[in-house]
Structure formats: C-alpha cells, structure tokens
Amino acid sequence: MNAKVYVTLKTGVLDSQGKAVKHSLETLNFKEVTDVRIGKFIELKLEGVTKSEAEKHVKAMCEKLLANTVIESYKFEVSE
C-alpha cells in the first residue's frame, strides 16, 4: 500500500517560509504570485495491511506524529 499525506498550515497561521519564498519569487520577477503556502508532502509505503487498515493507521500516524494538529491540517490518500 502507498499513502500520500499532505500537511498544510491552517489558515491564519503565519507561514514565514511561504512569505520568504513569495519575496524571492518577486525578486525573480514573478509578480503575479499573490500567495505562497508551504507544507509537507509525505509518501509512505505500508506492507501486510489491507486498504481500510492502512487508512486507519495513516490517520493515527497523522494525529500522533506527522501533523501538529494545533496549527496544521492534513489530508491523505491510500492506494495499492
């Protein structure tokens, strides 16, 4: 099983890395960029579990370790 997890900062949380990248893009003359938000993209390989088990486990991994749910939200998809 493969899982793709997307962890993003919640709206309203200051994204200083995103601000820095936006500024760099402006200096490179990409003036059309009005917002940049930077998150994490995590790819997991799981073995010996069914798809529904994998979904349950990945959700638990996000809650416990992969995302800081106070300031971050997450989405994930599991595929075979």
Added chain:
Amino acid sequence: MNAKVYVTLKTGVLDSQGKAVKHSLETLNFKEVTDVRIGKFIELKLEGVTKSEAEKHVKAMCEKLLANTVIESYKFEVSE
C-alpha cells in the same frame, strides 16, 4: 489561478528526515511502514494570468527556485 507543487527527493538520494520519521513511527508501533519519503507541498495563488501562462510560469519557478533539480524532482497542477 491556484497551483499545487509537489517537490520530492529523487530516488537514490538519502532522505534523512524520512528515515527519522520511519524510526519514530516504529517506536509508536507502526511496524507496517517500510518506507517514508518527505517532500514539500507548495500552494501558490497567481493573479492576472491565463492557465497556460500560469503553467509556464510555475514550471519556471520550480526550475529556478522551488526545487533543487540536482536532487529533487517536481510535479505541479494548475487549477482555476
């Protein structure tokens, strides 16, 4: 226009952050995880450009700033 950019380490490049997360998942008893790779997920907002311009510009941003193409590969999708 919204763009989502996924930047991942190329196969064969050591992902020390991924290794650390895999180890942490093991100590949390998620023994079924056999591999973890960590990349970046970048969300951009662009204004005043058409979809095809946005695609061209985002590709240039990836090549110039968002990805280090020596060790990273990138994918992106542009939507309205």
